[in-house]
Amino acid sequence: MADILKAFLLGGIICVIGQLLIDLTKITPARIMVVFVVLGVILGLFGLYQPLVEWGSAGASVPLTGFGNTLAKGVIKEINEKGFLGVFTGGVKAAAAGITAAVTFGYIMAIASKPKVKK
Amino acid sequence: MAKRLGSQTVVFDKQPIILSGAAIVGKKEGDGPLARYFDDVVDDEYAGEKTFEAAESRILKDTFSKALEKSGKAAADINVILAGDLLNQSTAASYAFRDANTPFIGLFGACSTMSESLTIGSMLIDGGSADYAVCAASSHFCSAERQFRFPLEYGSQRTPTAQWTVTGSGAVILGKDGQGPRIVCATPGKIIDQGIKDANNMGAAMAPAACDTITSHLKDLGRSADDYDLILTGDLGSFGSSMLNDLMIKNGIDMKNKHKDCGTLIFDLEKQGVNCGGSGCGCSAAVFSTYIMNQFRQGALKRILFIATGALMSPTRSQQGESIPGVAHAVCIEA
Numbered sequence: 188m189a190d191i192l193k194a195f196l197l198g199g200i201i202c203v204i205g206q207l208l209i210d211l212t213k214i215t216p217a218r219i220m221v222v223f224v225v226l227g228v229i230l231g232l233f234g235l236y237q238p239l240v241e242w243g244s245a246g247a248s249v250p251l252t253g254f255g256n257t258l259a260k261g262v263i264k265e266i267n268e269k270g271f272l273g274v275f276t277g278g279v280k281a282a283a284a285g286i287t288a289a290v291t292f293g294y295i296m297a298i299a300s301k302p303k304v305k306k
Numbered sequence: 307m308a309k310r311l312g313s314q315t316v317v318f319d320k321q322p323i324i325l326s327g328a329a330i331v332g333k334k335e336g337d338g339p340l341a342r343y344f345d346d347v348v349d350d351e352y353a354g355e356k357t358f359e360a361a362e363s364r365i366l367k368d369t370f371s372k373a374l375e376k377s378g379k380a381a382a383d384i385n386v387i388l389a390g391d392l393l394n395q396s397t398a399a400s401y402a403f404r405d406a407n408t409p410f411i412g413l414f415g416a417c418s419t420m421s422e423s424l425t426i427g428s429m430l431i432d433g434g435s436a437d438y439a440v441c442a443a444s445s446h447f448c449s450a451e452r453q454f455r456f457p458l459e460y461g462s463q464r465t466p467t468a469q470w471t472v473t474g475s476g477a478v479i480l481g482k483d484g485q486g487p488r489i490v491c492a493t494p495g496k497i498i499d500q501g502i503k504d505a506n507n508m509g510a511a512m513a514p515a516a517c518d519t520i521t522s523h524l525k526d527l528g529r530s531a532d533d534y535d536l537i538l539t540g541d542l543g544s545f546g547s548s549m550l551n552d553l554m555i556k557n558g559i560d561m562k563n564k565h566k567d568c569g570t571l572i573f574d575l576e577k578q579g580v581n582c583g584g585s586g587c588g589c590s591a592a593v594f595s596t597y598i599m600n601q602f603r604q605g606a607l608k609r610i611l612f613i614a615t616g617a618l619m620s621p622t623r624s625q626q627g628e629s630i631p632g633v634a635h636a637v638c639i640e641a
Binding site: 302 | 334351447448457458462504
């Protein structure tokens with residue numbers, strides 16, 4: 188139960204930051220998402236994101252910053268194992284499950300649903 | 307023959323008559339304060355079609371049929387269709403009238419399309435090039451989102467200050483003879499660009515263009531704002547409207563008491579959660595073709611100036627860092 192609460196709190200804080208960026212700045216939503224991924228990469232690079240994942244679990248790993256962290260971790264791991272080429276292969280390898288799931292489920296949902304105006 | 311007056315106003319000799327007007331709108335517009343004036347409200351954003359673009363064409367086509375029916379004219383009487391919308395290649399209008407079997411002139415003036423079509427239609431009738439013409443414009447929230455922002459499928463969050471593109475269309479039948487309000491003169495507008503770059507603040511991009519056209523119109527005719535019962539702008543929204551009134555006062559013209567804006571008339575801004583108002587060429591087209599025509603029939607209006615305002619925004623040029631040019635065309639209508 189405590190884990191769920193922590194995940195809710197941390198995930199919520201990350202989403203509030205996104206909402207504030209939409210409401211208070213002129214940054215487009217697409218750019219906000221890119222900022223989140225890049226921020227996750229940078230925090231991950233310096234090992235600052237992993238503590239958040241350990242504390243808030245899914246609350247930190249599910250938002251886009253978590254995706255950035257995974258990319259960074261994958262690159263570091265691959266460089267240690269395979270050398271320089273890991274810069275190019277590590278990120279996508281580590282994030283393969285996430286990317287494939289996004290494409291697959293995105294495709295299924297695109298077939299299964301029809302866009303409508305938000306009520 | 308028409309007579310040119312002052313810098314850019316055209317006074318018509320054979321004043322074209324607005325025989326009828328019709329409008330069909332979407333659900334949100336049908337929940338708004340002008341609902342009872344519209345001919346039909348389409349609850350389904352697809353209007354029975356497969357895509358939003360096809361739905362917009364369907365609404366435009368049905369509006370044309372409705373206006374024709376109300377005018378008592380047959381399709382064969384119409385010499386030319388002047389219509390446009392917000393999409394690339396004027397998709398909605400081009401596909402709406404592909405079976406019309408009537409000469410078609412596609413227009414693009416962004417949200418200024420309705421007064422643009424009225425201006426050109428009047429010139430054609432006055433010059434003898436047409437006896438009867440259709441002037442129409444449409445917009446659709448969902449197709450406009452795809453064109454200018456993000457497709458709905460993408461599920462992007464909207465910024466709270468963005469104007470709401472009206473789903474709907476308006477059409478009027480202009481004739482050389484018959485009963486109805488007359489178009490007495492028109493002032494086509496110049497493109498004015500004062501460097502506004504924010505695509506979520508189109509009102510600010512259009513207000514200077516509206517100010518320029520209204521000022522030129524009054525100067526060309528030697529009139530003041532008090533000579534009109536109503537000065538109706540297209541879709542400046544609440545923010546753009548107050549900006550226009552400030553700009554007009556700088557030009558020494560106080561028109562605050564005479565001014566209304568289609569974008570703020572079509573929605574209940576607070577109740578419907580549409581912060582700045584409605585936009586899109588269907589907005590001014592629908593309000594003008596039904597609500598305003600009704601006010602003329604009731605005798606509540608004798609002379610108005612209708613200025614549809616367009617933000618000639620190109621998503622490509624905006625991404626390249628360019629500002630948004632604005633344009634506004636004015637037509638003067640008398641009972």
